[in-house]
Amino acid sequence: EAGVAQSPRYKIIEKRQSVAFWCNPISGHATLYWYQQILGQGPKLLIQFQNNGVVDDSQLPKDRFSAERLKGVDSTLKIQPAKLEDSAVYLCASSSGLGETQYFGPGTRLLVL
């Protein structure tokens, strides 16, 4: 079974630039999560989708972050404009349903200079 795919694996940008990350969940998984993990800290949930609807985006900085999952499969997370403190690993995870075991992708490591 293919796992959760993410791209790119690494991204370096300058502050005030825009960046987008892509996630392809495990086939058939209805629930998709985006996490931000700053070095030395645990992951922080940014947004949770159930199919193409948003379940929880309470910790998403909506002034600069946006995410969508238009067809209930792939998802993109965008940062516009990026700040230095956005440097982190962005993890995507999926599960078969709410409350089920999450499977994590390899993450996208973002460095903002």
Add this chain to the structure above:
Amino acid sequence: KNEVEQSPQNLTAQEGEFITINCSYSVGISALHWLQQHPGGGIVSLFMLSSGKKKHGRLIATINIQEKHSSLHITASHPRDSAVYICAARQVANTGNQFYFGTGTSLTVIP
């Protein structure tokens, strides 16, 4: 104060030692997850617990709901166990599941 606290933050052990990592949480939960993160790699889910004890190979996870405490044990530790172990508490809210993550325990097993 974090909703989930882990201890120790860093742990170095000799190969073969028995290892315990502790997790305490302050929120009401429906389940607790133990995750493993290797350097530069992704995260692997080790256990999901709502009560009692689970065992997988050399890994054992226990949870005491009344005391709001969970432990992850590794028997006969091996250098390949070196990783960051993260405890995550899942709370069911009206809007769906809310996860609270600990900051992780960095384990190094020396040959």
